Amino acid sequence: MLRSLTRTALRQGARISHRAIATTAVRPADASDLTIQEREQIYPKLGNRDIVGYGFNGNPVYIDREEWPAPAVRFRENTAEVQALRAKEQGDWKALTLEEKKGLYRASFRQTYAEMTAPTGEWKTVIAGLLLGLSFTGWVLIWMKTCVYPPMPRTITKEWQVAQAERMVKQRQGAVLGISSQWDYEKNEWK
Amino acid sequence: MLRSVASRLGSAVCSAARTNVQRTCAVTQVRYRHDVEESAEEFDNRYEAFFNRQDVDGWDIRKAMNDLQGLDLVPEPRIIVAALKACRRVNDYALAVRYMEAVQNKCGDKVGEIWPYLRQEIKPTLDELGILTPEEMGYDKPELAVEDVMDM
Numbered sequence: 001m002l003r004s005l006t007r008t009a010l011r012q013g014a015r016i017s018h019r020a021i022a023t024t025a026v027r028p029a030d031a032s033d034l035t036i037q038e039r040e041q042i043y044p045k046l047g048n049r050d051i052v053g054y055g056f057n058g059n060p061v062y063i064d065r066e067e068w069p070a071p072a073v074r075f076r077e078n079t080a081e082v083q084a085l086r087a088k089e090q091g092d093w094k095a096l097t098l099e100e101k102k103g104l105y106r107a108s109f110r111q112t113y114a115e116m117t118a119p120t121g122e123w124k125t126v127i128a129g130l131l132l133g134l135s136f137t138g139w140v141l142i143w144m145k146t147c148v149y150p151p152m153p154r155t156i157t158k159e160w161q162v163a164q165a166e167r168m169v170k171q172r173q174g175a176v177l178g179i180s181s182q183w184d185y186e187k188n189e190w191k
Numbered sequence: 192m193l194r195s196v197a198s199r200l201g202s203a204v205c206s207a208a209r210t211n212v213q214r215t216c217a218v219t220q221v222r223y224r225h226d227v228e229e230s231a232e233e234f235d236n237r238y239e240a241f242f243n244r245q246d247v248d249g250w251d252i253r254k255a256m257n258d259l260q261g262l263d264l265v266p267e268p269r270i271i272v273a274a275l276k277a278c279r280r281v282n283d284y285a286l287a288v289r290y291m292e293a294v295q296n297k298c299g300d301k302v303g304e305i306w307p308y309l310r311q312e313i314k315p316t317l318d319e320l321g322i323l324t325p326e327e328m329g330y331d332k333p334e335l336a337v338e339d340v341m342d343m
Binding site for chain 2: 052053054063064066067068069070072086089090092093094095096098101102104105107108109110111112113114115117118120
C-alpha cells in the first residue's frame with residue numbers, strides 16, 4: 001500500500017518537474033478557435049475582429065504607433081462589406097479600385113502614418129497656459145509689493161549709499177586694504 | 192520498510208533527474224554564440240529569407256516588420272520586396288501599404304533622399320503586385336482627422 005502510494009507520488013512529482021522544464025513557445029490559439037463564451041470571457045472587447053499578431057507582451061490590442069507598424073488586432077470588425085473586400089483581396093490586387101484599397105487599409109488600421117505624425121497644434125495651448133501662469137505670478141508679485149511688504153528701507157537709495165561711502169572715506173575706514181585705501185586724499189578722487 | 196522506501200525514493204529521484212537533464216539538453220540544440228557579429232549582408236539575407244519562406248503567415252510577417260521597425264536602420268529594398276511579396280501570399284493588401292509607410296517613417300528627416308531610391312528599387316514589384324505607394328493612396332498627407340486616443 002505504502003509502496004504503491006510512494007510510487008504514485010513520485011510519478012506525479014516527476015511529471016510536474018518535466019512540465020516545469022519543458023517550455024515550448026506555443027502560439028496562442030487563434031480567437032476563432034474559441035467558443036463564443038470563451039471569446040467573450042478572454043477578449044471582452046474584441047468583438048468580431050481578427051487577432052492577427054502577437055501584440056505587446058501577448059496582449060492583442062490595437063494601437064497606432066510609429067515604431068510598431070503592425071498591431072495585433074485589426075481595427076474594424078469583420079462586417080459583411082469588409083468580408084466582401086477580403087474576398088476580393090484574394091484575387092489580383094490590380095483589380096481593386098482605390099476606394100476598395102483604402103477600405104482594406106482602414107479595415108486593418110485606424111490612422112495612417114501621416115495622420116499619426118500630423119501636428120496637433122497642441123503647442124499653442126501649452127504656450128498659452130505657460131504665459132497665463134507667468135502673468136498670474138506677476139500679478140501675485142505686484143499684489144505682494146503693494147499690499148503685503150512694508151516699504152523699502154531708507155538705505156536702499158543710491159544717494160544714501162554714496163553719502164555712506166563718502167563718510168567712510170572721511171573717517172578713513174579701511175585705510176590699508178579697505179575703501180579708504182582706494183581714495184587718493186591729495187587729489188581728492190578715486191585711485 | 193523505511194530502507195526500501197528510501198532506496199526507491201533515491202532511484203526514482205535519480206531517474207527523474209536524469210530524464211530532466213536529457214530533456215533540457217535536447218531543448219538547446221542550437222548553441223547561440225555571442226562572439227560572432229552578424230554582418231549587414233547576413234542580416235539582409237536573414238530577413239529576406241524570412242519573408243521569402245513559403246509557409247510564412249501574417250503573424251511572422253508582422254513580427255518581422257515590428258522587429259525591423261525597432262532597429263536602427265532602413266531596410267534594404269530587397270527586404271522590402273520580399274515583405275511585399277509575403278503580404279501578397281497571405282493576401283493582406285493593407286499590411287503592404289502600411290509597411291511602406293513604416294519604412295518611410297524609418298527614413299526620418301532623410302526621407303527626401305532615401306525614399307525615392309527605395310521606391311525606384313521596389314517599383315517593379317509594386318507594379319507586378321498592383322500595390323499603390325502611400326503617395327498614390329493619398330496617405331502622404333493626413334486624410335482623416337480622427338480624434339487622438341489620448342483626448343477621448
